[in-house]
Amino acid sequence: MSLNVDDPAPGTDTVVIVPSTSADAPTRQRRRGEDLESALLLAVWEEFTDVGFYDLTFEAVARRAGTSRAVLYRRWPGKIELVAAAARYALAKQRGPEPEPTGSLREDLVARLRWANRTDVRSMIAATTHVGAYLAAEGVTFAEVRTMMMPTSSSATFSPIDAAIARGEVDPAHVTPRLASLAFDLFRHEVLLNAQPLTERAISEIVDEIVVPLLTRKE
Amino acid sequence: MSLNVDDPAPGTDTVVIVPSTSADAPTRQRRRGEDLESALLLAVWEEFTDVGFYDLTFEAVARRAGTSRAVLYRRWPGKIELVAAAARYALAKQRGPEPEPTGSLREDLVARLRWANRTDVRSMIAATTHVGAYLAAEGVTFAEVRTMMMPTSSSATFSPIDAAIARGEVDPAHVTPRLASLAFDLFRHEVLLNAQPLTERAISEIVDEIVVPLLTRKE
DNA sequence: CTCGTAAGATACAGACTGTATCCTAGGAGC
DNA sequence: GCTCCTAGGATACAGTCTGTATCTTACGAG
Incomplete structure (x- = not known):
């Protein structure tokens, strides 16, 4: 079932959810449970994507979701938790297929960098980082934040570096944790500094000038 | 002349500046011109360092500076400009000597990374990035923001890479713009993700695992 | 049907924003 | 010394948002 939510005019006191899988389902005026939570998180995510972390307000999210702020505060004590939950939700929703091994x-x-360069993934990175920067002040490490927001899938994900090691192209002695994450670190750095998607040139600079030479060197 | 500004109780309508170079200078009740602007920018910077970009408010800055918000708004239309000016001010004030060539x-x-790891420089980076993220949405590139906030000194600054090229340790053909800025990019990335200074280990990982191997490779 | 729960509406006090207006402290010029 | 001008500082205003509390009642379970 997917949701078609009519965006109510401000001040309207009912929200009409029209289930799209059954034209005969009774019309509901209040949402509950999972339906409500999905609508809330979608609204948060849309608002975050529109205005960014700083300008995002509970008030605006509530308005967008057609609900009251109390409903939001009942679930999430503050902006950090709100955005973190929305990022988690968005990630779960957009689990598109990762690129095939080449x-x-x-x-x-x-x-992989092209895949990461899609808008929603970049928003995800921005959300993770904003939340992380806050929690870092409380002693929470970035790795912990990332785990909190993006639970590691139990399915083994394909790793270009592991595959290259298996093919004998990369000496495993070179592969430190920092080098393993270097491509994505540089990608994230670009995402944080620019509002636009990375250019193809930026992607190939990262890969061809930095990551691949380091990984494939012989000494 | 350095300023000793007594932090007035809220609601107090005079600020006493005691010039420390002359005990006989008349006591002034209102600040003007450069004295005032320095005091304002110092207050901004301290507030920024204390609470970060997000929680910084005009109200709090005005309170800390012992002035009214109108005084701030007369100079800076919004938070971006305010923090940008304060960062510029802080940079000018803390122009400590860069490390000697080794x-x-x-x-x-x-x-250089150790030098950059001092608190004030890290705050500077954070300020630059916050401002940049905002202006990026308006099509301003990060390079432009950096130029705006940290005017390139006309004195030729020492470059470790240039010196290494001169010593024959580095092939200039390898030195792309992205590689030239890599050490500092990775440093900035760490600064943005963590509230604590980089560990010595992180610094040496950046230098020894990534930057130096890339710069000194032979192929 | 009843009952329990939470959705949604609304009110409240406080903080902050952006702007406008007023009084008067400073400094320049004579 | 004086006068004049300007902007510093105080304050008011209307609006937005926050965090919290309270109330009514729509839903869903039994």
Whole structure:
């Protein structure tokens, strides 16, 4: 079942949810449970994508979701938790297929950065980072934040570096944790500094000038 | 002349500036011109350092500076401009000497990252990035923001990479703009993600695992 | 049907924003 | 010394938002 939520005029006191899988379902005026939570998180995410972390307000989210602020505060004590939950929700929703293995380290990395370069993934990174910057002041590490917001899938994800090691292209002795995350670190750095998607040139600079030479060096 | 500003109780309508270079200077009740602007920017910077970009308010800055919000608004239309000006001010004030050249690429890079790791420089980076993220949405590039906030000194600053090229340790063909800024990009990335100073280990990882191997490779 | 719960509406006090207006402290000029 | 001008500082205003509390009643379970 997908939701078609009519955006109510401000001040309207009913929200009409029209279930799209059954034209005969009774019309509901109040949402509950999972339906409500999905609508809330969608509203948060849309608002976050529209205005960013700083300008996002409970008031605006409530308005967008057609609910009252109390409903939001009952679930999430503050903006951090709100955005974190929305990011988690968005991630779960957009679990599109990752790129297929190409057999080439360079192509694998490029494909993955292109995939990450889609708008929703960039928003996800921004959300993670904003939340992380806050929690870092409380002694929470970035790795912990990332785990909190993006639970590691139990399915083994494909790693371009592991594949290249298996093909004998990369010496595992070179692969430190920092080098393993370097491509994505540089990608994130770009995301945080620019509102626009990375150019193809930026992607190939990251891969061809930095990551691949480091990974494939012989000494 | 340095300023000793007594923090007035809220509601107090005079601010006493005691010039420390002359005990006989007349007591002034209102600040003007450069004295005032310095006091304002100092207050902004302290507030920014204390509470960060998000929680910084004109109200709190005005209170801390012992002035009215109108005085701030007369100079800076919004938070971005306010913080940008304060960062510029802080940079000008803390122009401490950069590390001396060591004769070794690695040591030069490490020394510079250690220098950058001081609290005030990290605050500067944070301020630049926050402002930049905002202006990026308006099409301003990060490079432009950085130029705006940290005017390039006309004095030629020492570059570890240039020195290493001169010593024959680095092939200039390898030195792309992205590689030239890599050490500092990775440093900034760490600063943005963590509230604590970088550990010595993180610094040496950046330099020894990534930057130096890339710069000094032969192929 | 009844009952329990939480959705949604609304009120409250406080903080902050952006703007406008007023009084008068400072400094320049004579 | 004086006068004049300007902007510092105080304050008011209307609006938005926050965090919290309270009330009514729509839903869903039994």
